[in-house]
Amino acid sequence: MEKIDEIIDLIDSKEKRESKSFFIKYIRNWYWFVIFLIIGVSAGYFIYTQLPYKYLVNSRLLIKDENSSLSSSLNFENQQNVRNAANNNALENKVGIFNSFTLFKKALNNLDWQTSWYEKGLFYDTDLYNNEPFELELASNAMNAQNVPLKIKMLNENEYEISAKGETNQDGYAQSFDFDEVVKFGEPFLNDYFNFTLENKNGTPDETYILIFNNINTLTNQYLKRTEIKLEDINADIITVLIETDNVQREVDFINELNEVFIEFGLQNRFQTSENSFQFIDDQLNRVKESLTVAEQNFSDYRRSNQVMNLGNEAQSVYQRLEEIENEQYMTQLQIDYYRKLLNDLNNEERVNEIANPGMVGITDNNLSDLLQRLMDLYSRREVLAASVQEKNPAYVSIQNEIRVTRNALEEAVKNQLSAAESVMASSKSRYQTIENRLRRLPETEKELIERQREFDLNNELYTFLQEKKAEASIAKSSIVPEVQVIDAAISEAAIYNGPYLVQIMGAGALVGLILPFMFISLASFFNTKIETREEVEKASQIPVLEGIIKHKYKVNLPVINYPRSGIAESFRGLKSNVNALVDLPGCKVISINSMVPEEGKSFVSSNFAAILTKSNKKVLLIDADMHKPNLHKFFGVKSSSGLSNYLKGEVSYEEIIYNTSISNLFLIQAGPTPASPSDLLDSPRLDYLIEKNRKEYDYIIIDNAPLLLVPDAVLTSQSSDASLFTLRMNHSHKDEIKQINRLVDFNNIKRAAIVINATPDRGYGYGNKYWKKGYGESKYKMNIA
Numbered sequence: 001m002e003k004i005d006e007i008i009d010l011i012d013s014k015e016k017r018e019s020k021s022f023f024i025k026y027i028r029n030w031y032w033f034v035i036f037l038i039i040g041v042s043a044g045y046f047i048y049t050q051l052p053y054k055y056l057v058n059s060r061l062l063i064k065d066e067n068s069s070l071s072s073s074l075n076f077e078n079q080q081n082v083r084n085a086a087n088n089n090a091l092e093n094k095v096g097i098f099n100s101f102t103l104f105k106k107a108l109n110n111l112d113w114q115t116s117w118y119e120k121g122l123f124y125d126t127d128l129y130n131n132e133p134f135e136l137e138l139a140s141n142a143m144n145a146q147n148v149p150l151k152i153k154m155l156n157e158n159e160y161e162i163s164a165k166g167e168t169n170q171d172g173y174a175q176s177f178d179f180d181e182v183v184k185f186g187e188p189f190l191n192d193y194f195n196f197t198l199e200n201k202n203g204t205p206d207e208t209y210i211l212i213f214n215n216i217n218t219l220t221n222q223y224l225k226r227t228e229i230k231l232e233d234i235n236a237d238i239i240t241v242l243i244e245t246d247n248v249q250r251e252v253d254f255i256n257e258l259n260e261v262f263i264e265f266g267l268q269n270r271f272q273t274s275e276n277s278f279q280f281i282d283d284q285l286n287r288v289k290e291s292l293t294v295a296e297q298n299f300s301d302y303r304r305s306n307q308v309m310n311l312g313n314e315a316q317s318v319y320q321r322l323e324e325i326e327n328e329q330y331m332t333q334l335q336i337d338y339y340r341k342l343l344n345d346l347n348n349e350e351r352v353n354e355i356a357n358p359g360m361v362g363i364t365d366n367n368l369s370d371l372l373q374r375l376m377d378l379y380s381r382r383e384v385l386a387a388s389v390q391e392k393n394p395a396y397v398s399i400q401n402e403i404r405v406t407r408n409a410l411e412e413a414v415k416n417q418l419s420a421a422e423s424v425m426a427s428s429k430s431r432y433q434t435i436e437n438r439l440r441r442l443p444e445t446e447k448e449l450i451e452r453q454r455e456f457d458l459n460n461e462l463y464t465f466l467q468e469k470k471a472e473a474s475i476a477k478s479s480i481v482p483e484v485q486v487i488d489a490a491i492s493e494a495a496i497y498n499g500p501y502l503v504q505i506m507g508a509g510a511l512v513g514l515i516l517p518f519m520f521i522s523l524a525s526f527f528n529t530k531i532e533t534r535e536e537v538e539k540a541s542q543i544p545v546l547e548g549i550i551k552h553k554y555k556v557n558l559p560v561i562n563y564p565r566s567g568i569a570e571s572f573r574g575l576k577s578n579v580n581a582l583v584d585l586p587g588c589k590v591i592s593i594n595s596m597v598p599e600e601g602k603s604f605v606s607s608n609f610a611a612i613l614t615k616s617n618k619k620v621l622l623i624d625a626d627m628h629k630p631n632l633h634k635f636f637g638v639k640s641s642s643g644l645s646n647y648l649k650g651e652v653s654y655e656e657i658i659y660n661t662s663i664s665n666l667f668l669i670q671a672g673p674t675p676a677s678p679s680d681l682l683d684s685p686r687l688d689y690l691i692e693k694n695r696k697e698y699d700y701i702i703i704d705n706a707p708l709l710l711v712p713d714a715v716l717t718s719q720s721s722d723a724s725l726f727t728l729r730m731n732h733s734h735k736d737e738i739k740q741i742n743r744l745v746d747f748n749n750i751k752r753a754a755i756v757i758n759a760t761p762d763r764g765y766g767y768g769n770k771y772w773k774k775g776y777g778e779s780k781y782k783m784n785i786a
Contacts, residue, residue, distance in 0.1 A: 032520070040511070044508060048502050054244055054246055056495065058242045059240070060239070060240055061487060093398065107260075108216055108223065117134075133201055133202055156205055157185075164179060175193075186199055223254065229242075241255050256490050371413060375407060546754045547571060548757040549756060550567050560611050573612055601759065602705070606702055621698040622702045627681070628674065628711060628713075629706070654669075718748065
């Protein structure tokens with residue numbers, strides 16, 4: 001159980017070290033975060049001052065309920081489903097029609113926005129709607145390239161510079177142009193692509209303006225993308241039209257015009273139905289009027305020529321009965337003809353729209369009228385949607401389903417009404433035959449008079465009936481009201497401010513200012529091949545990592561002597577404890593100090609480590625085994641003289657090359673003159689003899705070796721050493737060196753190998769920074785070398 005707890009503590013400790021290392025990497029570069037934060041906030045404020053103010057312009061419309069009673073006409077299984085679908089889709093269909101290409105294009109055509117003017121800006125161009133800087137005059141036959149920005153710079157009161165570069169489709173193929181000219185105000189500007197004249201209005205000299213000749217289809221698509229038309233609430237019959245803009249008045253004009261076009265579209269179908277009925281009655285009146293004139297003349301002529309003024313009682317009774325039946329037959333036949341025509345034209349959108357109202361022929365079935373009117377509306381809506389959406393669009397599919405259901409319901413209702421009318425006609429003909437038998441028994445004069453009077457009265461009654469219907473149609477036409485009512489028209493005063501917001505933009509700038517250095521530091525760390533943290537070494541190393549040597553600020557070679565109570569002196573004392581634990585052997589300890597490449601601080605570590613060992617009254621021998629580029633003598637301020645190379649050649653004894661240093665108990669063997677082959681000399685038995693002889697005289701022998709990746713000298717000396725320390729320098733040594741050390745130690749079977757990291761961050765030592773000012777830290781005055 002205790003082992004498990006130890007493992008858990010070890011894992012937690014490792015995770016904490018890794019987390020700490022992760023954050024330290026960014027904390028070390030805190031100044032970059034501050035710099036970029038200031039830049040980001042400043043850039044945010046600058047952008048805020050340059051951006052245009054955005055406003056939301058809106059309008060609200062009420063869609064009135066349609067009194068379409070379908071309940072008595074949909075006599076089939078899914079009657080209830082159809083009613084529900086009709087109610088649910090009615091408003092969505094209107095929104096779809098409202099948002100159609102056809103209506104938007106018509107609104108823009110009505111506004112006649114042939115051109116647009118802008119003032120050139122740094123980040124955006126200011127819309128100069130209703131504030132054009134120049135008067136534009138177009139010739140009657142002028143053709144100007146559309147959607148091409150023309151830059152116009154006013155030079156002075158008399159001249160302007162005009163330039164453009166782009167491509168236009170002319171004569172069926174694309175043509176490129178690039179021009180820059182100076183033109184006088186009042187003179188035509190004419191080339192192969194443009195033809196117009198400018199007069200100065202309120203332009204400012206040295207300002208640059210942009211003129212664009214608009215393409216109506218392109219402008220329509222732009223407004224379709226920018227305009228949001230939606231139901232205000234799922235349970236409300238209110239449509240909201242919304243546009244975000246930096247020029248409020250332009251969108252106010254557009255939205256109000258679009259509302260008018262939408263209302264006009266709704267009225268168009270109703271007016272068309274009334275107009276069809278009116279035209280139908282007029283045609284019937286003209287025909288009946290001619291027949292009435294002829295019948296009246298015939299009736300008068302017959303009475304005058306035959307001296308017959310009145311009918312007898314029997315003849316009068318027969319006449320009245322015949323008149324009633326004939327009127328009934330006439331109206332019934334009108335209805336039968338109407339039903340048959342309607343059935344024949346149901347699938348033809350154009351013919352359905354030309355059919356008169358059923359009430360014009362005496363049909364009083366409200367359900368039939370409502371179904372017919374609904375079918376006409378659906379056909380019109382489908383026509384509008386077809387101009388802007390594909391057939392697979394949900395709104396188009398929905399309206400197709402509605403047309404199918406309504407058409408089927410109307411067809412069923414018409415067939416039922418036609419069957420009933422034909423039954424009435426058959427009954428009427430039977431009664432008519434009975435009355436005709438009575439007519440045959442009357443005197444010839446009365447029979448003829450009845451025929452002529454009946455013809456006159458029938459046409460007269462029909463004429464009166466049609467006049468009444470014409471009056472009714474005229475009243476119905478004048479009483480048509482739109483289904484849509486504007487609740488809130490678009491006005492400039494009601495526009496809602498929608499940005500930019502200073503806090504948001506500066507906050508975004510601050511966020512970017514923090515993210516950028518984070519990204520740069522992360523990327524730099526990812527691609528950096530140099531060692532940045534102790535944890536990286538511990539993770540990759542197969543040998544122990546000893547106490548790190550902190551980065552110091554002193555301009556001396558031996559800070560452990562000059563500043564004995566400094567942090568770096570304490571880090572070397574920690575290293576001494578680590579080495580003693582690593583080499584737990586009696587007698588003299590031989591320590592080999594190595595590095596993989598130059599400038600990793602090998603000689604610095606060797607000299608200061610040797611010096612710190614003497615503070616424990618230990619006798620230390622420091623050997624400079626780097627005979628390629630000797631450097632150790634400089635740390636003690638002595639001149640280069642005979643040394644290790646002389647001894648290995650047999651020129652001197654080992655006693656002759658051991659020198660006293662200025663530090664008590666510290667002795668130095670210099671590298672000596674550089675030989676032709678240092679590696680061969682180090683492979684000599686004389687080196688082993690030197691070390692073995694001095695083991696008896698010294699407590700520690702420190703060997704400073706040449707870089708391993710350049711020469712193999714350190715491998716030779718490590719065979720005679722009790723421990724081998726490999727020096728890595730933070731932010732200088734490459735991460736691959738750790739793998740090289742692992743392979744080197746494993747291949748050469750180097751015992752008691754360990755890594756020492758040089759130039760680690762100074763984070764305080766022992767109890768932390770706060771105790772250094774209370775007597776546990778660095779001495780105020782530099783001490784003299786003993």
